[in-house]
Amino acid sequence: MCGRDDGKTTRFLVVFLFGGIALASRKAVKDTISAWVAVGPALLVQIIFVYVPLAFAAWVSLHRWNMIRPMRWVGMQNYINLMQDDAFWRSMYLTFIYVIGTVPASIALALLLALLLNVKWIKGMAFFRVMFYIPVITAMAAAAVVWGWLFEPSGGLINYLIGTVGISPKGWLNSPDWAMLALIIVGVWKRIGYNTIFFLAGLQTIPGVYYEAARIDGAGPWKSFFSITLPLLSPTTLFVAILQFIASFRVFVSVSVMTQGGPARTTRVITYFLYENAFIYLRMGYASAIAIVMFVLLFLFTLFQFRASRKRVHYQ
Amino acid sequence: MIRKPHFSARILVYIALTATAIAINLPFFWMIVTSFKPERDVFSIPPKFYPTLFSFKNYIEAFETVPMLRYMVNTLFVSGSVMALQLVFNVLAAYGLSRIRFRGSSIVFALIIGTLMIPEEVTMVPLYLIVRQFGWINSYRALIIPFMAHAFGIFLLRQFFMTIPRELEDAAMIDGCGRFRILWEIILPLSKPALWTMCLYVFLMSWNSYIWPLVAISRDEMQLIQVGLSRFSTSWMTPWSQLMAASSTVIVPVIVFFFFVQKQFIEGITLSGLKE
Numbered sequence: 001m002c003g004r005d006d007g008k009t010t011r012f013l014v015v016f017l018f019g020g021i022a023l024a025s026r027k028a029v030k031d032t033i034s035a036w037v038a039v040g041p042a043l044l045v046q047i048i049f050v051y052v053p054l055a056f057a058a059w060v061s062l063h064r065w066n067m068i069r070p071m072r073w074v075g076m077q078n079y080i081n082l083m084q085d086d087a088f089w090r091s092m093y094l095t096f097i098y099v100i101g102t103v104p105a106s107i108a109l110a111l112l113l114a115l116l117l118n119v120k121w122i123k124g125m126a127f128f129r130v131m132f133y134i135p136v137i138t139a140m141a142a143a144a145v146v147w148g149w150l151f152e153p154s155g156g157l158i159n160y161l162i163g164t165v166g167i168s169p170k171g172w173l174n175s176p177d178w179a180m181l182a183l184i185i186v187g188v189w190k191r192i193g194y195n196t197i198f199f200l201a202g203l204q205t206i207p208g209v210y211y212e213a214a215r216i217d218g219a220g221p222w223k224s225f226f227s228i229t230l231p232l233l234s235p236t237t238l239f240v241a242i243l244q245f246i247a248s249f250r251v252f253v254s255v256s257v258m259t260q261g262g263p264a265r266t267t268r269v270i271t272y273f274l275y276e277n278a279f280i281y282l283r284m285g286y287a288s289a290i291a292i293v294m295f296v297l298l299f300l301f302t303l304f305q306f307r308a309s310r311k312r313v314h315y316q
Numbered sequence: 317m318i319r320k321p322h323f324s325a326r327i328l329v330y331i332a333l334t335a336t337a338i339a340i341n342l343p344f345f346w347m348i349v350t351s352f353k354p355e356r357d358v359f360s361i362p363p364k365f366y367p368t369l370f371s372f373k374n375y376i377e378a379f380e381t382v383p384m385l386r387y388m389v390n391t392l393f394v395s396g397s398v399m400a401l402q403l404v405f406n407v408l409a410a411y412g413l414s415r416i417r418f419r420g421s422s423i424v425f426a427l428i429i430g431t432l433m434i435p436e437e438v439t440m441v442p443l444y445l446i447v448r449q450f451g452w453i454n455s456y457r458a459l460i461i462p463f464m465a466h467a468f469g470i471f472l473l474r475q476f477f478m479t480i481p482r483e484l485e486d487a488a489m490i491d492g493c494g495r496f497r498i499l500w501e502i503i504l505p506l507s508k509p510a511l512w513t514m515c516l517y518v519f520l521m522s523w524n525s526y527i528w529p530l531v532a533i534s535r536d537e538m539q540l541i542q543v544g545l546s547r548f549s550t551s552w553m554t555p556w557s558q559l560m561a562a563s564s565t566v567i568v569p570v571i572v573f574f575f576f577v578q579k580q581f582i583e584g585i586t587l588s589g590l591k592e
Binding site: 035041057117121122129135288302 | 413579
């Protein structure tokens with residue numbers, strides 16, 4: 001049964017095998033070409049306009065350059081100067097204040113809203129979600145212009161509203177004491193809706209049976225919030241916190257539109273310090289050194305974020 | 317079963333949600349009200365919580381004092397171009413990364429996604445220096461070409477393409493279809509929702525962009541809307557009612573549009589968790 005067509009079968013097998021390999025490799029070559037044709041253009045754009053600039057920043061940061069006279073090599077001098085520059089540390093401090101002001105507030109408010117929206121019997125949840133989301137899709141620059149009007153010391157809505165509850169009017173954007181708070185308020189306002197979406201997604205992964213069991217065991221709403229919701233939500237909270245931390249660290253647009261780092265440089269956060277050095281003082285080498293330091297810091301924060309988001313997935 | 321709480325408790329939750337929704341959107345309400353006030357009513361105390369001038373006088377004046385129309389045309393042109401280009405570049409890249417196995421694909425993917433870790437604030441200085449070297453400062457090229465492809469869109473599309481079953485592709489392969497014909501005839505028709513979501517994002521990001529036009533454009537007639545609008549506000553005497561009219565023209569269309577497409581939008585966020 002098997003012996004009869006041996007020669008033929010073998011020949012057929014050989015042809016089939018080699019033909020298959022040849023075809024397969026032709027297909028592999030064709031696939032590789034197709035793949036590079038597909039990814040090549042996008043990759044090239046990313047390399048030219050993201051990676052090359054980053055590398056160029058590292059190179060420029062080792063020079064003194066005002067774009068008028070040629071670049072002059074200074075080695076690590078820009079970094080040494082930066083570490084000894086009070087203005088740099090002051091801007092880092094102001095950034096820190098902004099971060100401390102925005103991160104906990106925007107997280108707490110977002111969690112509160114998400115808890116309200118997550119109630120099972122609520123009607124119009126989608127509508128409220130959209131209402132809370134409007135500031136997120138609005139351009140920060142345009143929103144900052146509107147907030148500039150709200151914060152207007154005489155005739156602005158904010159001073160009128162706080163006046164109705166007996167608080168004396170503030171100078172807000174014109175006042176060294178209040179400008180940072182104004183920026184923090186805008187920053188929190190802009191991000192609440194965004195953070196709420198993540199908390200809502202997180203809350204919806206907590207099985208309802210846990211609450212049911214807790215209720216049967218006699219736990220009240222507070223008890224079940226602190227012993228079920230909060231612990232099970234902690235990966236989401238960590239994720240949102242890091243995302244918000246990075247966003248707050250990068251604050252620029254509101255500062256650029258509303259205060260330009262003022263008054264008396266009380267809102268000159270790190271990004272604005274970078275912007276000023278580059279485009280007002282034309283210290284390109286120094287500005288590049290600031291950019292590189294910022295990049296390294298943000299890189300570390302983002303690594304944290306990736307670890308946190310892996311944890312988040314793991315929990316689900 | 318979860319019991320409905322008491323009627324008064326439910327009312328309380330609705331009141332809290334409504335109050336928050338109003339508070340959060342109060343700036344926009346106030347912007348619109350102010351845009352319909354004559355200059356003399358703007359600073360009235362106590363403030364008038366309703367429009368007092370039912371005409372578009374402030375809007376017309378805003379468009380006359382500032383080249384708003386020019387900014388808008390510029391922005392629409394740039395946003396449209398960026399969207400069209402990203403549609404081509406992102407689709408191709410996402411396709412290559414999700415449906416074709418090739419050596420180095422994981423490196424390419426890492427390089428593309430890695431750009432999300434390099435923020436605009438870091439690259440604005442060197443990108444300016446490079447674009448200046450190309451001689452593109454104050455041109456549409458500076459605003460369009462660096463953004464022809466973007467990691468966010470590529471990632472979004474790749475995630476979607478990966479959910480399309482391979483069998484469809486295999487069948488087409490056996491029929492002798494080439495890779496790009498498969499993309500055109502099988503993948504793309506199935507991906508309309510994802511493509512739509514991506515286009516929305518790209519357009520919005522472009523419409524809202526501020527940092528790059530701020531540094532790359534100094535000639536007024538080339539400026540985009542966000543920078544143009546905020547320049548207007550920093551002039552020494554701010555005509556608030558006109559400025560709010562200008563702000564309304566920038567903000568309100570986006571909000572109205574958002575109401576129609578909010579579902580795709582918000583789902584896109586939770587899908588990726590990468591970008592606002």
